[in-house]
Amino acid sequence: MTVDLAIRHTAIPGLLVVDLPVHGDSRGWFKENWQRAKMTALGLPDFGPVQHSVAHNGPAGVTRGIHAEPWDKFVSVVHGRAFGAWVDLREGPTFGTVHTEELDERTAVFVPRGVGNSYQTLAPDTVYSYLVNAHWSPDAHYTMLNLADETAAVPWPIPWADATVSDKDRAHPRLGEVSPVPAARTLVLGSAGQLGRALLAQLPGAVGLTRAELDLGDPAAIAGLDLSGVDTVVNAAAFTQVDRAETDDGRRQAWAANATGVAALAAVAARHGCTLVHYSSDYVFDGTAREADEGEPLAPLGVYGQAKAAGDLAVSVTPRHYLLRTSWVVGDGGNFVRTMQRLAGGGVEPRVVDDQVGRLTFTSELARATAHLLTSAAPYGTYHVTNGGEPGSWAQIARRVFAHEGRPQSAVHAVTTQDYAADTPDPTAPRPPRSVLDLSRLRATGFEPTDQWQALEDYLGTDPA
Template structure:
């Protein structure tokens, strides 16, 4: 005989789902597929990537264990016997304290998300309780556990067998009540490159939204030296990795030392990040650049996410190599951007300083694109992660009309109350005529935004973003490189 088909049912605890498992039996006994990734993903179960299978054998009826919330997801089921299962949401949020109780036999399982307290009571002798988890136990992980008393009055679980008659550990008898339990925060993101323009925007936004994150500085995580950090983190304890780090000195990358550094950071370092993300089963967000394209598309066309790369410079080549490593892992968001402007030295800040000092600069007018303000880029990245958008390649800049660097400079002068006519146009070749080493730039850097818009994020018009950016920009005194 066989039970019903594989089905998944949601519960009042977000993310906690009940799985009805087909069990096939005859006079010899029965068989079931306790974990079948392809079928279960198709039915709607998260692809949680189990790494360990544990079995708890309980000889006596009434054995009770819990309530334990651990820093990993679990898939719990019964091999023999039956249990009364109880789950309590101990995560931050509106569902904190919500409970669900279900009887489990071999034909039923439950997926338990990280931070949801898990408990069970055996209803038969010789019950084997089994669970898959997607992280390995470690002392660091144990420090993130949370516990709730089995007899908590606020949750009021109706145990079939009185707890006074049950087999309990001394620890389980003395766990705290709900009022004394600190809600469990979501797993943090790891932000690599937090000192750069995008990294600062990301950490500011994560702080503003109360989203946990860890942002190691370069002394802790130097992307150019993977051997110094690959074994230093409990990667499965992170919600995802956001790589905002890169060697972006495009002209210096054309020198022997710069070339080596660009490849260490933008290619080898990114490949190492991709390795740990794949092994941990967590998403990697990697930020790339318009420099992976040669910019030779007709001026009335934009670059699509699926377009082939054809970098002109060492910087572009190293970034393209990093992209290949990222695209090889299943859970990735590859976000290409252009003309980034954020906190720190950047084109808009330099133009404002020149305007304030009465300098009349020459600015290239044969490179076309759209600026990307770091705050907007950070918003888009967090949107992809929070919305569960399809993994893949996205282009993200601010929206609005396509412009040149010369036109952007003129707009900075105009918005700051200076004469835009003092900004004169020049060509890229003329600008670098007296420079011995410089990287070729794509003349067309316009990125098509359709994919990110279909994912539910509409970038702000760069003209509006520029006004907002200038309103919050402090004028910095000191020498300025007009280049």
């Protein structure tokens, strides 16, 4: 009987059992042992295998393991039958958790890094297939557990005394002697910025690098970036001075950090098999779409947007990436909302642009969405991330701030972008007139953005220090 392709979760986080459809007749059988599009659509991580290995065991009872390897692994049986046992050897609350499964041609298992795996053949001439996302190396570090450990108590079908086991596997330590496999690290670049600080607060155990520690504009520094033990790189570093990007020095700095540096970072992340999270901007669009979705053609109006668009293209071809486009970012430092709050308190009546429309994105919301995408096994790719709710103009936002501070909304004087630029002594970059991003793809992952107007009220009630 043919079963549908399905993925089953286990008590070990990330250890997934895959039920494979097998099509057979009098001539034999056929199966799609690895089908990236179908399997990732069902929730299997897009783990990017780089090596395929095959192992043959002659007699029944050959038992191997328990080995936790420094890569992700997709294991299946091509011929014969086997009993598989997996023990979580990663640090954390599930350390020591056991899962067992009988394997034949209809079953495969995705084994995440740090989970010990072992197999006992139940039939002669059993052949295993392994896909892994790192090349095998004799210098690779394995964490081992004794097959006969009393705590794990794996119920081997063939008694231990009758099994064929290597002397090396018999000598592995008991669970109480095993040093848990450290969790793969998340590295946050630009950690001293508003978004970087929000990310560190949202991502437990993440390690930050400031611009002083890693400058995206320095190709040599990026080439020498040590990503050993790092699973995810979150790039919150960027050149964000939109108007200064229109100057000679600013143009070079914008391209160095937002395009050339990002391309170099994407190459390093791909080489190490890391997931890369990168943040982009509504400025990559020309603002003519009423609501721009992820497929909107890139059409930047100024240098800042052009450099960000180039960075988008570099990130988009990285095997494991989340490219998050956002708009009108507000965090815990100086920003438009805090400026309006200060002007309201000072009795000023500001002139504010009323013909640019979009949504605010609070850094806490952007960090929350980042954590959601990373932990929910959402498909890799581009997502638009802002707060939700009805869009508004900068002048409307300013009026909300003034009202919160007890000032009349009429104190905010609406002007056009053209008039505002004409009265500004310094050159200003062109802005997209409409920065409303479609959030449908983000919502489809199970994330519901917080209404921007409610988030604004909450933000105004916090200490601006």
